Amino acid sequence: MLPTYCPSCQAQLKVKCLKCESCQTEVNGSYDLPVLALLPENDQQFILRFVKNSGSLKEMASELKLSYPTVRNMLNEIIEKIKTDEK
Amino acid sequence: MKSKDFFGLMINPFTRIAGWQAFGLGLVVLVVSAIIGGFGNVIFDGVIDMHLVKEVTMLHSFGYLTISTLTLVIIMWITGLIISKNFRFIDILGTMTLSKAPFLILGFAGFFTKMPDMNEVMKNPMIVLSSTSFIVLMILTMPILVWSIVLMYNALKISCGVKGTRLTFAFIIAIFASEVISKILIYYIF
Numbered sequence: 469m470l471p472t473y474c475p476s477c478q479a480q481l482k483v484k485c486l487k488c489e490s491c492q493t494e495v496n497g498s499y500d501l502p503v504l505a506l507l508p509e510n511d512q513q514f515i516l517r518f519v520k521n522s523g524s525l526k527e528m529a530s531e532l533k534l535s536y537p538t539v540r541n542m543l544n545e546i547i548e549k550i551k552t553d554e555k
Numbered sequence: 556m557k558s559k560d561f562f563g564l565m566i567n568p569f570t571r572i573a574g575w576q577a578f579g580l581g582l583v584v585l586v587v588s589a590i591i592g593g594f595g596n597v598i599f600d601g602v603i604d605m606h607l608v609k610e611v612t613m614l615h616s617f618g619y620l621t622i623s624t625l626t627l628v629i630i631m632w633i634t635g636l637i638i639s640k641n642f643r644f645i646d647i648l649g650t651m652t653l654s655k656a657p658f659l660i661l662g663f664a665g666f667f668t669k670m671p672d673m674n675e676v677m678k679n680p681m682i683v684l685s686s687t688s689f690i691v692l693m694i695l696t697m698p699i700l701v702w703s704i705v706l707m708y709n710a711l712k713i714s715c716g717v718k719g720t721r722l723t724f725a726f727i728i729a730i731f732a733s734e735v736i737s738k739i740l741i742y743y744i745f
Contacts, residue, residue, distance in 0.1 A: 535573035537646045541716040544641065 469509050472501055480506070506553045511546050518543065566705050569650045569713040578645065581652030585624060588659045589617045595665025600741050602627045602733045603700055605661050607668055607692070618745060620655075623737040627651050630733035631711055638725045639715035650710030657703045661696060668692045704730065 472481055483499040504512060521527040529539045564571065572580065592599060593616035599605050600619045632647045668688040675682050683689055708726050712718065717725075 533571065535569055535571055535577075535646075535713065537573050537642065537713050537716065538570045540641070541713065544716055 470501075470505055472506050503550055503553050507546065507549060511549065514542060514546060566702070567709040567713070568653070568706075569710055572649075572653070573646045573713065574643070574649045575645060577649030577653040579649075581649060581654075581656060584656040584659050585620055585652065588655075588662045589613075589620045591659065591662035592616045592620070592665060595662055597662050597665035599623055599655075599658055599661075600738070602730065602737050603704060604734065604738075605658065605696065607665060607689075615745060619741055620658075622740050622744065624652060624655055626737035626740060627655070627707070627733045630729050630736065631707075631714075634711065634725050634729040635715045638717050638721055642715045646714040647710070650714050651707065654703060654706035654710045657699045657706070660699055661692075664692050664695060 473479065474481055481501065483501060484496060486495045486499075487493070488495075504515065507515070517528060517531065518525075521531065525536060525539050525543065529536045532539060569577065588599065590613070591597075592605075593611055593613045596608050596611050597605055598608055598611050598616060598619050600623070602623050604623075628648050628651045631651050632644055635642050635647055668691070669686055672682075707730065708722075711726055711729070712722055715722075
């Protein structure tokens with residue numbers, strides 16, 4: 469799992485360096501992490517499942533053995549987190 | 556199943572079951588409650604209310620339970636419209652119907668409870684203490700009503716996806732309003 473917050477002061481981390489495994493070129497800078505990467509791992513898993521189920525909450529509910537409104541509430545909470553992270 | 560999971564499911568089954576499934580199951584339990592209440596002389600004459608009576612017809616038993624459940628569903632649906640923008644009516648209908656399931660236990664209790672003579676009770680209220688079965692029913696009623704109210708709270712919480720103070724205040728007002736309105740409707744219709 470990609471670390472997204474500083475273990476020392478809990479501030480949001482930035483990407484400083486990216487490396488090409490093929491030619492060993494390194495790209496340095498200060499890049500923001502993608503919004504989805506800022507979410508906790510279980511939320512990222514939820515989004516993956518959601519996409520794999522073609523965005524069908526009914527199918528998600530049946531797969532997770534949860535009720536439809538429970539799954540919809542989980543999605544709403546993720547939406548709120550994304551909105552907060554985007555600010 | 557672990558006991559903690561079982562307890563969680565007992566007070567909030569709506570994370571697993573809602574919508575038409577909950578409505579179907581709730582409806583079966585309500586029909587059985589009305590039949591048992593009819594034979595056991597127990598009436599559910601309010602959203603969070605039950606009484607032992609000397610005699611009750613099946614029409615009254617079903618009528619009271621239907622009115623109280625429909626009132627609960629409609630008031631909670633209106634509450635949902637006020638506090639949430641994203642919910643389905645079927646979830647409110649299903650979860651609220653199922654949240655009245657604990658009343659089934661009270662329906663059974665009518666078979667084992669001897670109703671004290673009300674004329675005697677009016678003269679001497681302490682006479683109710685001489686009926687052990689009546690005291691047991693009174694003690695049993697409180698946790699079952701609390702259980703049902705907790706279920707109704709969780710039904711609104713899950714169905715509407717709302718949390719915190721707004722949900723608590725809205726629920727208290729809604730449950731009070733539905734109890735009063737169901738009482739008035741029962742009084743005028745029967």
